[in-house]
Amino acid sequence: MAKSSEAFVDAGGRSVRISSPERVIYEATDRTPEVTKLMVAQFFADVGDGLMRALRGRPTAMERWPSGVRPGMRLATGPGDRSADAFYQKRVPKGAPDYLETVQITFPSGRTADEVCPTEIAVPVWCAQMGTLTFHPWPVRRADVDRPDELRIDLDPQPGTTFADVRRVAAVARELLAELGLVGYPKTSGNRGVHIYVRIEPRWEFTDVRHAAIGLGRELARRDAGTTVEWWKEERGERVFVDYNQNNRDRTIASAYSLRPLPGAPVSTPLTWAELADLADPREFTLFTVPERLADGDPWAGIDDQAFSLDPLLELWETLPGGELNFPPDYPKMPGEPPRVQPSRKNADNWEADGVTPKPPA
Incomplete structure (x- = not known):
């Protein structure tokens, strides 16, 4: 059997293996060339400072698109949706490297899970190896997962x-x-x-x-x-x-510097307020254009200076x-x-005049 291809990405001094590096994740568009799996992993390494500012010490779910992004592909709507092409991974997958750290979180149902807790840029790069395009961090830090910051x-x-x-x-x-x-x-x-x-x-x-x-x-x-x-x-x-x-x-919301599963490999991109005021088309921020922005500094560099x-x-x-x-x-x-009743489906005879309070049984 032929040995599968591989490549390695330098992520903060760690060498992260990327299998099938030539796999096409985003097809070419009239605005952007095609994007391979290796390019996704390298992108996360290139925007490492900004990405880690968004993820460091936070429980983080992975949005995985292992076969890439194509028209008609679908993200799973729940654990039982087996026919979807992509899915959210809320628990640490098997085979995680020993440098990957976790933190336990509690869902509204009371169930718990150990989620990825990025502490270095090698972790998001490894997540790219697993097909991750978008990171979904909780608004908490590992020191107190019940108090958002x-x-x-x-x-x-x-x-x-x-x-x-x-x-x-x-x-x-x-x-x-x-x-x-x-x-x-x-x-x-x-x-x-x-x-x-x-x-x-x-x-x-x-x-x-x-x-x-x-x-x-x-x-x-x-x-x-x-x-x-x-x-x-x-x-x-x-x-x-x-x-x-x-x-x-x-x-959760897609983190800063996450890729989104849309044509052209768009990126959720931090801006200054002046940039936002002048921005006509957010599609200009892609895997190809965002790393160069960071060379001039991250607009969110001061976000942790005040609470x-x-x-x-x-x-x-x-x-x-x-x-x-x-x-x-x-x-x-x-x-x-x-009440969780769609307004157009309410029977007015069953509700008080405010439209919110159910009438008591006769």
Whole structure:
């Protein structure tokens, strides 16, 4: 039997073996050449400082595309989805190198898992060997996996909106954060959205951080009519959705310097606020263009210099009307949560005038 091909990537002084290095992960487009497995691994090594700033010491799930990205390929929707081409790996796979460290986390169900906890750049490079394109770190550090140190503001454009709409809402968010004494760091999502990260003191629970995101989203919607925190898609309209539920336990966002499984090998790319204001097309940030940006410095180099209080945002949560909002459908029923009934499917005869409170049985 012929020996399979291999290559090696220098990752912080470690030599990481890459099998089948010539395998095509991204096909060529009219904007970019094809991308091989070796190129993915080398990319993670090349953006190592920025990538480790996003991952270091955090429980991290891997989004694995072992056969590459092709039209029609699909990411698994759950553990039982066996026909998918790609999947999330939340537990450390067998055969992990001895330098890979782990940390135990607890899911909303109460189950636990040992997840990858990157401590050096060789770990993400090894993850590339396993077909990983996107890293999904928790907003916690291994020292306290129940107290987030990040607020993540996910600005998700809905159908009928443009990237210009997302830029506008991001600018309003920046102004609001500044008024409250907080500093946000923006990045592209790698697709059409924008993420804003705020480092926070690790003394609140996940529910507090989620409530802070709701408070911020409601104030954004008050200032900009093109913004919404409506959970049900049919109520969002052509607005930018502030996805507050991304701050729940076991909810993660693609990290800075992650690749995304879209044509052209786009990258979730940190920006300065000035860059974001002038950005017309986030697709310009790819595996081919991002390493050169880092040669001039990482826009997020100072993100760990300060940790902020959530109190100003929690005050918005307490004072703005609206109360608790829906959790994701895979979550257990949570205290104070509205009924999980799509608004268009409600029978008005079964609800009080507020449309939220069920009428008691006759």
